[in-house]
Amino acid sequence: MAKEVTARSENYSQWYNDLVVKADLAEQSAVRGCMVIKPYGYAIWEKMQSVLDGMFKKTGVQNAYFPLFIPKSFFSKEAEHVAGFAKECAVVTHHRLMNSPDGKGVVVDPEAKLEEELIVRPTSETIIWSVYKNWITSWRDLPILCNQWCNVVRWEMRTRPFLRTAEFLWQEGHTAHSSAEEAEAKANEMVQVYAEFARKTLALPVIVGHKSPNERFAGALDTLTIEAMMQDGKALQAGTSHFLGQNFAKSFDVQYSDKEGKLQYVWATSWGVSTRLMGALIMAHGDDNGLVLPPALAPIQVVMVPIYKTDEERAAVLEKLDAIKKELEAKGHSVKVDARDTIRPGFKFAEWELKGVPVRLAMGARDLANGTVEVARRDTLTKETMALEGIAEHIDSLLDDIQANIYNKAIAFRDSRVQKCDSWEEFKTEIQNGKFLLCHWDGTAETEQKIKDETKATIRCIPIDSYVCEEEGKDIYSGKPSKCRVVYAIAY
RNA sequence: CUGGAUGUGGCGCAGUUGGUAGCGCACCUGGUUAGGGACCAGGAGGUCGCUCGUUCAAGUCGAGUCAUCCAGACCA
Secondary structure, three states, rough: OOOOOOOOOEEEEEEEEHHHOOOOOOOEOOOOOOOOEEEHHHHHHHHHHHHHHHHHHHOOOOOOOOOEEEEHHOOOHHHHHHHHHHHOEEEEEOOOEEOOOOOOOOOEEEHHHEEEEEEEEEHHHHHHHHHHHHOOEHHHOOEEEEEEEEEEEOOOOOOEEEOOOOOOEEEEEEEEEEEEEHHHEEEEEEEHHHHHHHHHOOOEEEEEOOHHHOOOOOOOOOOEEEEEEEEEEEEEOOOEHHHHHHEHHOOOOOOOEOOOOOOOEOEEEEEEOOOOHHHHHHHHHEEEEEEEOHHHHOOOOOOEEOOOOOOHHHHHHHHHHHHHHHHHHHHOOOEEEOOOOOOOHHHHHHHHHHHHEEEEEEEOOOHHHHOOOEEEEEEOOOOOEEEOOOOOHHHHHHHHHHHHHHHHHHHHHOOOOEEEEHHHHHHHHHHOOOOOEEOOOOOOOHHHHHHHHHHOEEEEEEOOOOOEEEEEEEEEOOOOOEEEEEEOOEEO
């Protein structure tokens, strides 16, 4: 665990912001709250995309693409939904520029005002449902299972790299079903896909659960979430899956003829994860030396640094390293030989650590003579000199070890900070210490709101697959009866 | 929108009572180096956010304006 990065310390967000830039993931753009994702950062996102996309396809989901612009009228069909997003929408009002009359630059041409304004999508439910209306007429058309990878825009007041930006990349799945049961099952299936992805690929422990009505997606009957803990003890909602009931079907008049020939409204789900996962990855595993990437996600899994004084030494070392590289690549690992001649080894060590490469090999004249190589692992920052014999097999299993170790470390950290709490006084102090508190809740929005007002803590979820605690008790705040514990935390 | 702060080479900063802009990193050239972010020497790069004003003279003083950052409010 990072030494300087202590729970809720003042410089935790400083550490995070610096790391995003230093690890070459992203930088701020000219537009406030928008971000340039650099090649190294984007490579990690691409890896997330490819793993997730494979998982989606296994559930029968297909990719499609829907337009960026949504006519304002579409947006006003679902009242609850629009209320949830109205305050953060970018609106297109004109379609042309002209030379400024004063000769300085360009201005918006007042003649080119749009008759109906266009909303830049903050999410695509409305446009997708207006399209689905035409796709669905019969029970034979169902289910429809579409996903799209795209960008969305939410004009946030305050932004943070990856965690909350004005524009971000994500995937949004939108499904239509003939029954409530089938739709609910789909929403549940997808949140489990997210949970598996988080745990196995991101090495990120997550709690799966239902959102409280207050925290639900605008227009949803139920929102399922995966909640992760960052190293400052704050919660991060890493993905959501919504059971939308028939709200959108009714608003957009999407009906089908069932087997009896009767008209029925369809049942819907939507689900998404975003580049916010990049933030989760950084905050959950990073340390003072930089990023720590799980091998399953690292664009470069093994980096090799040659050390030499003469051209002859350089050639000899590079030849050996290339041989190891070929062996590792044959096993399906991504390997980079850092043969840059202008930078010294020490600099390379620090740089690749900053970028979180799981395994580093260093080889110099000494190793050449002894038939050895230095193997360093990023997660523990330990080094070991090993014989070249069988090195590929060793690294193969080392990568698995690292993946498991990063996950176990994160679980141990989280478990040490999740605790039951039955005292309001204790709640107020422990929540500020960056704990996840399992507390009884009377099920009312009023209590939840009061707790939020007093402590900033929110109900992260009502857990369904870990920390489930169904027992009689009294609400931590109101003292009213409760049947189970929920997870409270301060969230990003 | 409320409060606080900041705008000076690519980045991070200094700049005394007004006197014609400097430091670190990065960059370029040459050399020595190379097993944990090298060193020496030389070099290039800025109308000090913008506008107006005071003055012989403004990075510095005054007024205005724009932008950004931090803390709130806001946020599936």
